[in-house]
Amino acid sequence: MIILENVSKSFGNMDAARNISLTVASGEIFGLVGPNGAGKTTTIRMMTGLIRPDSGRICFGEYDIVRDPIRAKASFGYVPDRSFLYEKLTAREFLYFVASLYGMKKKEAAERGENLLDLFGISDAADELIEGFSQGMRQRLLFASALVHDPEALIIDEPFIGLDPFGVRTLINVLKGLSEKGTGIFLATHSLRIAEEVCHRVGLIKKGALLTIKDRDELQGIEGGLEGFFFGMK
Amino acid sequence: MYLRLLILPRVLSLRNSVTAGTALRKLPILVIGASFWWLLYLGTIHLLTFVRNMGIPGEILSEKLFSVIFSGLFGFLLLSSVITALSSYYLAKDIPFFLSRPVEIMDLQWLKMIDTILNSSWMVISFVPPVFIAYGISYDASMFFYVLLMSGMLLFIFIAAGIGISVSHLLTSIFPAKRSRHMFLGIGLILFIVLYFLLKSVIPAAPGTPEEILDSFLKFRADSPLLPGFWLKSAIFPVLKGAHSDMFYFLLLLSNSAFFLLLASRIGSGLYLGNLERLHPASAATGRSILSRWYPGRAAALLYKDMNIFFRDAGQWSQLFIIAALVWIYLNSFRTIPIGALQGISPNITEIMLLLNMLMAGLVLTAVSARFLFPMVSLEGEAFWTIRTAPVQMEKFLRTKLLYGSIPVTIVITLLVYWADAHLCLLWQMMLISTATIVMLCISTNGLGIGMGAIYPRFKYENIASVSVSGGSLFFMIIAFGLVTATLALEAWVYYILYIGQATAMARVITVLAGTASILLINTAAFYLPMKIGARRLTALSS
Numbered sequence: 001m002i003i004l005e006n007v008s009k010s011f012g013n014m015d016a017a018r019n020i021s022l023t024v025a026s027g028e029i030f031g032l033v034g035p036n037g038a039g040k041t042t043t044i045r046m047m048t049g050l051i052r053p054d055s056g057r058i059c060f061g062e063y064d065i066v067r068d069p070i071r072a073k074a075s076f077g078y079v080p081d082r083s084f085l086y087e088k089l090t091a092r093e094f095l096y097f098v099a100s101l102y103g104m105k106k107k108e109a110a111e112r113g114e115n116l117l118d119l120f121g122i123s124d125a126a127d128e129l130i131e132g133f134s135q136g137m138r139q140r141l142l143f144a145s146a147l148v149h150d151p152e153a154l155i156i157d158e159p160f161i162g163l164d165p166f167g168v169r170t171l172i173n174v175l176k177g178l179s180e181k182g183t184g185i186f187l188a189t190h191s192l193r194i195a196e197e198v199c200h201r202v203g204l205i206k207k208g209a210l211l212t213i214k215d216r217d218e219l220q221g222i223e224g225g226l227e228g229f230f231f232g233m234k
Numbered sequence: 235m236y237l238r239l240l241i242l243p244r245v246l247s248l249r250n251s252v253t254a255g256t257a258l259r260k261l262p263i264l265v266i267g268a269s270f271w272w273l274l275y276l277g278t279i280h281l282l283t284f285v286r287n288m289g290i291p292g293e294i295l296s297e298k299l300f301s302v303i304f305s306g307l308f309g310f311l312l313l314s315s316v317i318t319a320l321s322s323y324y325l326a327k328d329i330p331f332f333l334s335r336p337v338e339i340m341d342l343q344w345l346k347m348i349d350t351i352l353n354s355s356w357m358v359i360s361f362v363p364p365v366f367i368a369y370g371i372s373y374d375a376s377m378f379f380y381v382l383l384m385s386g387m388l389l390f391i392f393i394a395a396g397i398g399i400s401v402s403h404l405l406t407s408i409f410p411a412k413r414s415r416h417m418f419l420g421i422g423l424i425l426f427i428v429l430y431f432l433l434k435s436v437i438p439a440a441p442g443t444p445e446e447i448l449d450s451f452l453k454f455r456a457d458s459p460l461l462p463g464f465w466l467k468s469a470i471f472p473v474l475k476g477a478h479s480d481m482f483y484f485l486l487l488l489s490n491s492a493f494f495l496l497l498a499s500r501i502g503s504g505l506y507l508g509n510l511e512r513l514h515p516a517s518a519a520t521g522r523s524i525l526s527r528w529y530p531g532r533a534a535a536l537l538y539k540d541m542n543i544f545f546r547d548a549g550q551w552s553q554l555f556i557i558a559a560l561v562w563i564y565l566n567s568f569r570t571i572p573i574g575a576l577q578g579i580s581p582n583i584t585e586i587m588l589l590l591n592m593l594m595a596g597l598v599l600t601a602v603s604a605r606f607l608f609p610m611v612s613l614e615g616e617a618f619w620t621i622r623t624a625p626v627q628m629e630k631f632l633r634t635k636l637l638y639g640s641i642p643v644t645i646v647i648t649l650l651v652y653w654a655d656a657h658l659c660l661l662w663q664m665m666l667i668s669t670a671t672i673v674m675l676c677i678s679t680n681g682l683g684i685g686m687g688a689i690y691p692r693f694k695y696e697n698i699a700s701v702s703v704s705g706g707s708l709f710f711m712i713i714a715f716g717l718v719t720a721t722l723a724l725e726a727w728v729y730y731i732l733y734i735g736q737a738t739a740m741a742r743v744i745t746v747l748a749g750t751a752s753i754l755l756i757n758t759a760a761f762y763l764p765m766k767i768g769a770r771r772l773t774a775l776s777s
Contacts, residue, residue: 048623052774074625084616086539088546093539100535101624109529129546145620 001026001153001184002047002076007056009042009208016042018208019056024153024184029175031199032188033230039208040188041081044157047186048078060153074102077146081157081188083138087131091122091141094130095148102149109148116144119174121167135162143171147178154178156187160194172198196226204230240337240345263709270712271364278368286372300471303365304463308394310358314703315398316405318354321700322346323399323502324406324510333510343502347495351395357703359387373474382473382484386466389487393462396494403501406509462487536621536634540613557602564598564650582734584658588668589726591654595672596718599647599679604711606643607683609701610635611772612692628769632684636765640680647676667725675721678757679714685764686710689771717760724749 002024009017017039024030032040045051047058049065049072058065063072086094092113099109117123120140125133133141139162146154159175160168175185175198189195195202196219203213214222214229222229285292285299323346332342370379458464469483530538611632614621621631651672655665690706701707728749731737737745 050619050622050775070625070627073623078619078623080619082616084619086543086615086617086620088543089539093542096529097535097539098620098624100530100532100538101621101626103532103625106529106531 001028001061002030002155002186003057003059004043004047005057005059007043007046007053007058009046009051009053015208017046017053020205020208020210021056022203022210022213024186026152026184027179027182028201029179029185029187029199031195031202032186032205033190033192033195033202033226034205038205040205041157042208043205044078044155044186044188047155048076049073074149075151076153076155077149077151079139079142079146079154079156079159081161083135083142083162085130085133085138085141088129090127090129091117091133091144092126094141095145098145099148104149112148112150113144116147120144120170136164136167139163140167143174147174151183153184153186156185156189158189159187160189160191168194192227192230202226237341237344240332240341241348244349260705263705266709266712267360274361275364275368278365279372282368282372297467297471300369300474301463301467303362304390304466305461307358307362308390308461308463311355311391311394312398314354314358315350315395316401317700317703319346319350319395319399319402320406322349322353323402323506329510339507340499340503343499343506347395347399347498350399351391353700354395354398355391357705357708359391360708369474373476375474376476378479379470379473382479383470386469386484386487389491390462390466392491393487393494396491396496396498399498400494400501403498403505403509406512407505462490465490536626536631537638540610540635540638543613557605561598561646561650564594565653584660585729587658588655588660588664589722591651591658592668592671592722593718595647595651595654596675596715596722598650599643599672599676600711600714600718602643602647603679603683603714604707605702607636607639607680608687608707608710610639610684611687611768612695612701615693615695618693622772622775628688628772629765631772632688632765632769636680636684639684640676643680644673644676648672671721671725674753674757675718678717678761681761682714682717682764683710685761685766685768686713688768689764691772691775713760717756720756721753724753 002022004020004022007017007020008015020039020043022030032043034040042051046053047065049069052066058072060072060075063075065072086097089097095113095116096109099113104112114123117126120143122137122140122144125137130138130141139159143159146156159171163171172194175187179185179200187195187199196216199216201213201215202219204211219226219229222232224231281299282296285295288295323343326346326349329342332345366380366383369375373379465483465486468480469487470479473479528538648669652665652669655668660668686706686709690704690709692701692704692706695701728745731745732742
C-alpha cells in the first residue's frame with residue numbers, strides 16, 4: 001500500500017532523511033520511532049506531500065505523491081502532530097468541509113461523519129466552534145476528519161497527544177479495527193509501549209537514517225522489548 | 235529591569251532572519267520600493283514647483299498640503315496603532331510564555347509598547363521621506379529642517395502609539411465578551427464614525443464659480459490647533475522657509491508624547507491583566523445555521539468554509555468599515571465637484587474628471603483588494619495543511635478564492651464608477667468604455683491580489699489585519715496602482731490622439747491598435763502571471 005524507495009531530504013547542510021526505504025502492506029500497522037530530531041516528521045511531511053523529497057519515490061498503491069499528488073492524496077488520511085484547525089468552524093462543519101474536499105456525496109458524508117463523531121465521543125460537541133475545544137477533543141476531531149473519506153492508508157504523527165486514557169484505548173481499538181479491515185497504517189510516535197502493542201512492525205530512525213526494522217516477534221526476543229531496543233540503540 | 239532581556243529575542247530573531255538568501259529574495263521588492271520613492275519624489279517636486287509658481291496663493295496651498303500630509307499621517311498612525319496594540323498586547327502568542335515566567339507585568343507592558351510603536355509606524359513612515367525631501371529641496375532647507383523633522387516625527391509617532399494603546403486597553407475592557415471579535419467590531423464602528431465626521435467637516439461645500447473654488451481651497455482647514463499634525467507643521471514649516479522654529483509647538487509635541495505614553499502605561503497597569511483573563515476563548519455552541527445544513531460538495535467546499543468563517547469572524551468585518559469609509563470618501567468627493575463651475579477652466583473638463591474618477595476608483599480598488607483579496611490565502615492560517623494534504627490542486631484553490639473575493643469587489647467598484655459617471659453626465663459611449671475599463675481592472679487587480687497573496691503568504695499571524703499591512707501587501711499596492719495608472723494613461727493617450735491631437739488617419743489606427751493591445755497585454759499579464767507563480771509557490775511550499 002505505502003512504498004518509500006530511497007527517499008532523501010536535506011535542509012541546507014543537514015540531512016533530515018537519508019535513503020529511507022520501507023513498505024507498509026494493506027492491513028499492516030507500521031510504527032516509526034526515534035529520538036527527537038531523528039527525521040520522523042520530515043518523513044511524514046514528505047509522504048503527505050507537504051514537502052518534496054530531494055530524491056527517491058513515495059507511492060500510495062500505484063500513485064506517486066510527487067507525480068500524481070491528487071490521486072495519491074485521495075487515498076490516505078493524515079493526522080498531524082499539531083492540531084491546527086479552522087477555529088471558527090464547528091466540528092460537524094469541519095467534517096463536512098473535509099468530506100467535500102474528497103468529493104464525497106452528501107448522504108455518505110453525513111452518515112460517516114455522524115458515525116465518526118460518535119466513535120470518537122465528540123457528537124455532543126458537534127455544533128460547537130472548534131476554538132473552544134480542548135487538546136484531546138481536537139485530536140479526536142483530527143482522527144474523525146482523517147477517516148471521513150474511508151482512506152486506504154492512514155498516516156499519523158504522534159497519535160496520542162492530549163488524549164485521556166479512555167481516548168487512548170478508543171484509538172488503539174480503532175487502529176486495530178482499521179487494520180483488520182485492510183487499512184495500511186503508518187504512525188510515528190514516542191509512545192513505545194503503545195507502539196509495541198499495536199504495531200506489526202517497527203522501524204528505528206536516527207539522524208535521518210532508518211537503522212533497522214523489527215517485527216513483533218523479533219521485538220519480543222529482545223530484552224525489554226521495544227523500549228530495551230530503543231535505549232540500546234547507539 | 236528585565237526589559238533589555240525581553241527585547242533580546244527580537245533582536246536575535248531579526249539578526250538571524252537577515253541572510254544573503256532573504257536579501258536576494260527581497261531584492262525585487264527593494265527595487266520596486268526604490269522606484270516608487272523616486273516617482274513619489276518626482277511627483278511631489280513637480281507639484282511643488284507648479285504650485286509655488288502661482289505666487290502667494292501657491293505658497294498658501296503648499297503649506298496646506300504640508301498640513302494635509304501630517305493630518306493624514308496622524309490618522310493612519312492612529313488606526314495602525316490601535317490594531318497593532320490589540321495584536322501585540324492581547325493576541326500575541328508570546329503572552330502566555332511571559333506570563334508564566336517571573337517577568338514583571340510592567341516590563342512586559344514596556345516590551346509591548348516598543349512592539350506597537352515599531353510595528354504600527356514602519357509602513358506608514360516608509361512612504362513619506364521622498365515627500366519631505368522634495369519639500370526640503372524645493373525650499374532649499376538647511377540640515378536643521380531634516381533633524382527637526384525626524385525628531386518631530388518620532389514624537390508624533392509616540393503620541394499616536396500612546397493613544398492607540400490606551401484605546402485598545404479601554405475597548406478590551408468595555409467589551410466584556412470572552413471573544414475578541416466584538417472588540418474588533420467596536421473598533422471598526424468607532425473608526426468609521428470618527429472618519430465620517432472628520433471628513434464631513436473638512437470637505438468644502440460645493441462652490442459655483444472658479445473663483446469660489448480657489449477661495450474654498452484657500453479657506454480649507456486641513457488641521458486643527460488641537461491636533462498633533464498642526465503642532466508638527468507649526469514647529470517645522472518656519473524652518474523650511476529659513477525662519478526660526480517655534481519651539482512652543484515642539485515642546486507641545488514633547489510633553490504630549492510623554493503624557494500619552496505614560497497614560498497608556500497607567501491605563502495598562504490598571505486594566506491589562508484583567509483584560510487578558512477576559513480574552514480566553516469559550517466554547518460556543520452555534521447550533522446548525524442555514525450554511526451548516528448546506529452540503530457543499532467538492533466544487534464549493536472552499537466557498538462553504540470561507541463563508542462560514544467570514545460570518546463568524548468579526549476580525550474580518552473590521553475591514554468592512556475601512557472599506558465603507560473609503561467608499562464614502564469617494565462618493566462624497568464626487569458629489570461635491572462643481573462640474574458647471576469647472577467648465578470655465580478647461581473645455582475638456584469632463585474628460586479630465588472622468589480620468590480622475592477612474593484614478594480614484596482605481597485607488598479604492600487597490601485599497602479594497604489589499605484589505606480583502608491579498609490576505610485571502612493567508613487567511614487559511616496554520617490550518618492550511620488540511621487543504622495541502624487533500625486532493626486539491628492549488629490552481630483550483632486560487633481560482634475559488636478569486637471567485638469568492640472578486641465578485642463583490644467588482645460589483646461594488648463598478649457601481650461606484652457608474653454612479654460617478656452618471657453624475658458627470660457622460661455620453662453613453664464614454665460610460666461604456668469607463669465601465670468596461672473598471673471591470674477589466676477589477677478582474678486583473680483581484681487576480682494580482684490573490685496571486686501575490688499566494689506568493690507572499692503569511693500563515694502565522696496574530697490578527698489578519700496585520701497581513702493587509704505587511705511588506706507583501708505594500709508591494710502589491712504599488713504594483714496594482716501602477717497597473718491602474720498605466721492602463722488609464724494608455725487610454726488617455728489613445729483618446730488624445732483620436733480626439734484632441736492633430737494625427738493622421740493612419741496614426742490614429744496604429745494608436746488605437748497599439749494602445750488596446752498594450753492595455754490587454756499588461757492586464758492579462760497582471761492577472762495571469764501572479765496566479766500562476768502563486769499556485770507554484772503554494773505547491774512547493776516547504777513549511
